[in-house]
Amino acid sequence: xxxxxxxxxxxxxxxxxxxxxxxxxxxxxxxxxxxxxxxxxxxxxxxxxxxxxxxxxxxxxxxxxxxxxxxxxxxxxxxxxxxxxxxxxxxxxxxxxxxxxxxxxxxxxxxxxxxxxxxxxxxxxxxxxxxxxxxxxxxxxxxxxxxxxxxxxxxxxxxxxxxxxxxxxxxxxxxxxxxxxxxxxxxxxxxxxxxxxxxxxxxxxxxxxxxxxxxxxxxxxxxx
Numbered sequence: 001x002x003x004x005x006x007x008x009x010x011x012x013x014x015x016x017x018x019x020x021x022x023x024x025x026x027x028x029x030x031x032x033x034x035x036x037x038x039x040x041x042x043x044x045x046x047x048x049x050x051x052x053x054x055x056x057x058x059x060x061x062x063x064x065x066x067x068x069x070x071x072x073x074x075x076x077x078x079x080x081x082x083x084x085x086x087x088x089x090x091x092x093x094x095x096x097x098x099x100x101x102x103x104x105x106x107x108x109x110x111x112x113x114x115x116x117x118x119x120x121x122x123x124x125x126x127x128x129x130x131x132x133x134x135x136x137x138x139x140x141x142x143x144x145x146x147x148x149x150x151x152x153x154x155x156x157x158x159x160x161x162x163x164x165x166x167x168x169x170x171x172x173x174x175x176x177x178x179x180x181x182x183x184x185x186x187x188x189x190x191x192x193x194x195x196x197x198x199x200x201x202x203x204x205x206x207x208x209x210x211x212x213x214x215x216x217x218x219x220x221x222x223x224x
Contacts, residue, residue: 088138094146102196130158
């Protein structure tokens, strides 16, 4: 639990939007027994430490801006609307699944964990909730394509929960897989890695515009 508070604090400080990961962290670090009353002093110390770190973060903002502020983006806001919610996943302009199909695979495996493995249900539920909340936050942000970096950087924080849940699902599914299915699974994973490296090489070599102003053909075939 103390580890959960510490990691939760860092998540909140690094990027406010990733507060959506806190339910997953609670499930991940939760003990399988009722809380002992003797744990209360330790909880209190951990909570005080968390509060100190958060206050230091706001103190740094105050030193930079000259007044207390929670959000430092000025007149920027959540104006992306439905177009941004769709685009952040499916647009040629840094759409998550367009650049990184791995995320879709991880998402499907977490859905499998939710419906097939009762002991993984809460972990899968909190992972999927975090994905949906971050999807909405990122998609409604005015700059839902998030600049001119490679692919979509706004979902990186979701990789640990998505990967953890997917790995557990694969571990449970693996004994029932035939040799052929295992080969196909490894081959598919390899192709997805090669595909991402291909797009990354195109980004480094300027095979397509970094700002996302390109079509799917220009992106996938590296035609400008």
